[in-house]
Amino acid sequence: MPRRRLPEWFLLLLPAIIVIAAVVLIPLIFSLYSSFTPYKLTRPSTLWKWIGTYNYEKILTDAKFWAAFGRTVLFLTIALNLEMLLGLGIALMVNKVTWGQRTLRTILMFPMMFSPILVGFQFKFIFNDNIGLVNNALQSMGFNVALPWLVDGKLAMFSIAFAEIWMSTSVFAILILAGLFAMPRDPLEAAKVDGCTPWQSFRHITLPFLMPFIYIAMTIRSLDVARAYDIVQIMTGGGPARRTELLWTLMSRTGYVDARMGLANAMGYVSILLSIFFTVYFFRKLSAARAEIGMGS
Amino acid sequence: MTEVTLSNVVKKYGAHQAVHGIDLDIADGEFVVLVGPSGCGKSTTLRMIAGLEDISGGEVSIGGRVVNDLPPRERNISMVFQNYALYPHMTVRENLGFSLHIAKQDPDQIKIAVDDAAAILGLDELMDRKPAELSGGQRQRVAMGRAIVRHPDVFLFDEPLSNLDAKLRTQMRAEIKKLHQRIGNTIIYVTHDQVEAMTLADRIVLMRDGHIVQVGTPLELFNTPVDTFVASFIGSPPMNLVDGTVNGANLTLTDGTILPIPLTARGLLHDGQAIHFGFRADNLMPIGHAVDEEGEIITLDLTVTLTEPLGTETVLFTEFGGAEVQAKMFNPRPVIPGEAMKFQMVLDKCHVFDAKTGKAIRS
Numbered sequence: 252m253p254r255r256r257l258p259e260w261f262l263l264l265l266p267a268i269i270v271i272a273a274v275v276l277i278p279l280i281f282s283l284y285s286s287f288t289p290y291k292l293t294r295p296s297t298l299w300k301w302i303g304t305y306n307y308e309k310i311l312t313d314a315k316f317w318a319a320f321g322r323t324v325l326f327l328t329i330a331l332n333l334e335m336l337l338g339l340g341i342a343l344m345v346n347k348v349t350w351g352q353r354t355l356r357t358i359l360m361f362p363m364m365f366s367p368i369l370v371g372f373q374f375k376f377i378f379n380d381n382i383g384l385v386n387n388a389l390q391s392m393g394f395n396v397a398l399p400w401l402v403d404g405k406l407a408m409f410s411i412a413f414a415e416i417w418m419s420t421s422v423f424a425i426l427i428l429a430g431l432f433a434m435p436r437d438p439l440e441a442a443k444v445d446g447c448t449p450w451q452s453f454r455h456i457t458l459p460f461l462m463p464f465i466y467i468a469m470t471i472r473s474l475d476v477a478r479a480y481d482i483v484q485i486m487t488g489g490g491p492a493r494r495t496e497l498l499w500t501l502m503s504r505t506g507y508v509d510a511r512m513g514l515a516n517a518m519g520y521v522s523i524l525l526s527i528f529f530t531v532y533f534f535r536k537l538s539a540a541r542a543e544i545g546m547g548s
Numbered sequence: 549m550t551e552v553t554l555s556n557v558v559k560k561y562g563a564h565q566a567v568h569g570i571d572l573d574i575a576d577g578e579f580v581v582l583v584g585p586s587g588c589g590k591s592t593t594l595r596m597i598a599g600l601e602d603i604s605g606g607e608v609s610i611g612g613r614v615v616n617d618l619p620p621r622e623r624n625i626s627m628v629f630q631n632y633a634l635y636p637h638m639t640v641r642e643n644l645g646f647s648l649h650i651a652k653q654d655p656d657q658i659k660i661a662v663d664d665a666a667a668i669l670g671l672d673e674l675m676d677r678k679p680a681e682l683s684g685g686q687r688q689r690v691a692m693g694r695a696i697v698r699h700p701d702v703f704l705f706d707e708p709l710s711n712l713d714a715k716l717r718t719q720m721r722a723e724i725k726k727l728h729q730r731i732g733n734t735i736i737y738v739t740h741d742q743v744e745a746m747t748l749a750d751r752i753v754l755m756r757d758g759h760i761v762q763v764g765t766p767l768e769l770f771n772t773p774v775d776t777f778v779a780s781f782i783g784s785p786p787m788n789l790v791d792g793t794v795n796g797a798n799l800t801l802t803d804g805t806i807l808p809i810p811l812t813a814r815g816l817l818h819d820g821q822a823i824h825f826g827f828r829a830d831n832l833m834p835i836g837h838a839v840d841e842e843g844e845i846i847t848l849d850l851t852v853t854l855t856e857p858l859g860t861e862t863v864l865f866t867e868f869g870g871a872e873v874q875a876k877m878f879n880p881r882p883v884i885p886g887e888a889m890k891f892q893m894v895l896d897k898c899h900v901f902d903a904k905t906g907k908a909i910r911s
C-alpha cells in the first residue's frame with residue numbers, strides 16, 4: 252500500500268520553516284497577544300488575563316509616551332538628514348580624489364565596523380563633563396567651562412545624535428559613492444557643453460541621478476535607526492530624568508525595569524507603525540526617483 | 549564669422565602622446581570631417597575643441613578668439629555624442645530646452661525654439677517621452693535637436709551614427725547634410741567610416757596615429773592620395789596595390805608583368821627603385837563593360853577568380869602582377885569563376901608610390 256508522502260519541496264523547506272517559526276513567528280504572535288494582557292514579568296499568571304485594548308488606550312493618552320515619540324521622530328529626522336548631507340559631501344569629495352581613493356574608501360567604512368555599544372561607551376567618555384575629551388579640550392583652549400554634555404536635555408540629544416551620525420554617515424557616503432561611480436560620464440559632458448557651471452551640472456544632472464541611491468540609504472537607515480537602542484542606552488539610558496527618552500529606551504524601561512511586558516509590547520507595536528511609515532515613505536520615494544531617471548519602477 | 553583654427557595642437561596623456569601638433573584651418577560654414585582608424589586621436593582632437601579635454605600644447609581658436617583656457621560653456625559650441633548623452637531624467641522637451649533654460653531664456657521663447665527644432669527633426673510626437681522610451685534613431689534625433697536649439701557657432705559631432713543600423717545611418721547621414729545646408733554653421737564631424745566622410749564633407753582631414761596625413765576635398769583624397777595609407781583608407785573597394793620595381797621607362801611587377809610608367813610619375817623615378825603600383829577597381833574594366841575613358845589605355849588578359857554582383861556593377865577578383873586585385877564590370881553579365889577576360893586600364897589614372905616611404909610619386 253503506497254504511503255502518502257509529504258511533497259519533496261515541503262520537506263526540503265521544513266527546517267527553514269521550523270526555524271523561522273521558532274525565532275520569528277512565535278515571538279511575534281506571543282508579543283502581539285501579550286500586548287492585550289496586563290502581563291507582568293514578575294507575575295506570570297497575568298498572561299492569561301485578557302484586557303482588550305486597554306494597554307493601547309493607556310499609551311495613547313500617556314504624555315511620557317508622546318514625548319518620547321515626538322523626540323524620536325525629531326531625532327530620526329535630524330539624524331537622517333544630517334547623515335545624508337554629510338554623506339553626500341564626503342562622497343563627492345572622495346570621488347574627486349585620484350590618489351589613495353581605495354584606502355580612503357576603506358577608512359570610510361571603519362565606523363560601521365565597531366559595535367554600537369563600543370561607540371556608545373566611546374562617546375560617553377568623550378562627552379563626560381568631568382574627564383571627557385571635549386570639555387578637556389575646551390578648557391585647555393581657555394574656555395573655563397564644564398558643559399554638562401550628557402546631563403542637559405538639549406546637549407545630551409546633541410551628543411547622542413553626534414555619536415549616531417558619526418557611526419552611520421558612512422552608510423550614506425558609501426551608497427552615494429557607489430552612485431557616483433555608476434553615473435554615466437556623457438550627460439555630464441553634455442551639460443558642460445550645454446552651458447552648465449559645475450554647480451548647475453550637480454544640481455540638474457548629478458543630484459537627480461543620485462536620488463535613488465540616497466533613498467536606498469534612507470530606507471536602510473530608517474530601519475536601522477528604528478532599532479538604534481544601544482547607543483542611547485549606553486550614553487544616557489534615556490535619562491537623566493527622561494530628558495533623552497526615546498521610544499526604545501522607554502520600551503525597555505517599561506518592559507524590563509518596571510517588568511510591565513504587556514504594556515511594553517503595546518508600545519512596540521505602536522512604534523513599529525512609525526518605523527513602517529518611514530520605510531514605506533522612503534521606499535515610495537525610491538521608486539519614484541528610479542522611475543524619474545529611467546531605471547524603471 | 550566662426551572659423552576654427554588649430555595651431556600645433558598637442559595632447560598628452562601622461563607619457564603617451566595622443567595628438568602630435570596638429571595644424572588646421574576651418575572656414576566659417578565649412579563641413580569638415582575628421583576621419584581615421586580608431587585610436588588615431590580624432591575624438592581627442594574634437595574634445596579639445598569642445599573644451600572637454602585640456603590642451604597640452606598649441607592653440608585652439610574659435611571665431612578668432614583663443615579658447616584654450618575657456619570652459620565649454622564659454623565657447624558657444626554644441627556637441628552630439630556617440631552614445632547620445634541625453635539626460636535620462638528629462639523628457640524630450642526638457643532635454644531640448646535644457647541649454648536655453650540654463651541660459652535663463654524666457655520660457656515662451658524656449659518653447660518656440662524647442663518646437664522649431666522638434667519640427668525640423670520630426671520629434672513633435674515624442675516631446676513628453678523620456679529617453680528610455682525612445683529608439684536609437686529617435687535618441688539620435690533628440691541629441692541633434694539639443695545641439696541645434698541653441699544656434700551655436702560650431703557643431704561638433706563625435707561618431708553620431710555609429711550606434712545606428714545601416715539603413716538608419718544612411719538616412720540620418722542625409723539629414724545631417726540637409727541640416728548643414730539649411731543652417732549653414734561650421735561643422736566638425738568625427739567618424740571612422742570613410743563613406744560617411746566622403747558623402748558629408750566639404751573637406752576631409754585624414755588622421756593616423758595622432759598626425760594629419762592629408763587634408764582635402766573628398767575627390768582630392770580619392771584621386772590624389774598622398775600615400776598608400778590614404779589610398780587604401782579612402783574608397784571602396786580600397787585601391788589595388790601591386791609591388792614592383794622601376795626598370796628604365798617601365799615598371800616590372802612581381803610576377804614579371806611589364807608596364808609603361810604612368811605619365812604623372814615619368815621622370816621622377818630612378819632605375820631599380822622599389823615601388824607600389826596602385827589603381828582603383830573602377831580603372832580595371834573588362835572591355836565591352838567599361839565606362840568610356842580617355843588617355844593612354846593598356847589592355848590585359850586576366851582570369852577572374854571570384855565575382856561579387858552588386859546590381860549595377862559586379863566586382864571581379866582577379867590576379868594581376870602577382871597580387872589579388874579587384875576590378876569592376878559595368879552593365880554586368882554573368883561571369884563564371886575561371887573565365888579569362890580582356891581588361892582595359894587607363895594608365896594616366898594609375899598611381900606610383902615609393903615602397904620605402906609609401907609616399908605618392910606624381911608631378
Ligand SMILES: Nc1ncnc2c1ncn2[C@@H]1O[C@H](COP(=O)(O)OP(=O)(O)O)[C@@H](O)[C@H]1O
Pocket residue numbers: 561564566584585586587588589590591592593
Ligand atoms: N583618457 C585617456 N587616457 C589615456 N589615453 C587616452 C585617453 N583617451 C584617449 N586616449 C588615447 O588616445 C588615443 C586617441 O584616442 P581617441 O582620440 O579616442 O581615438 P579615436 O580616433 O578613436 O577617437 C588612443 O590611443 C587612446 O588610447
Ligand SMILES: [Mg+2]
Pocket residue numbers: 590591592707
Ligand atoms: Mg573616438
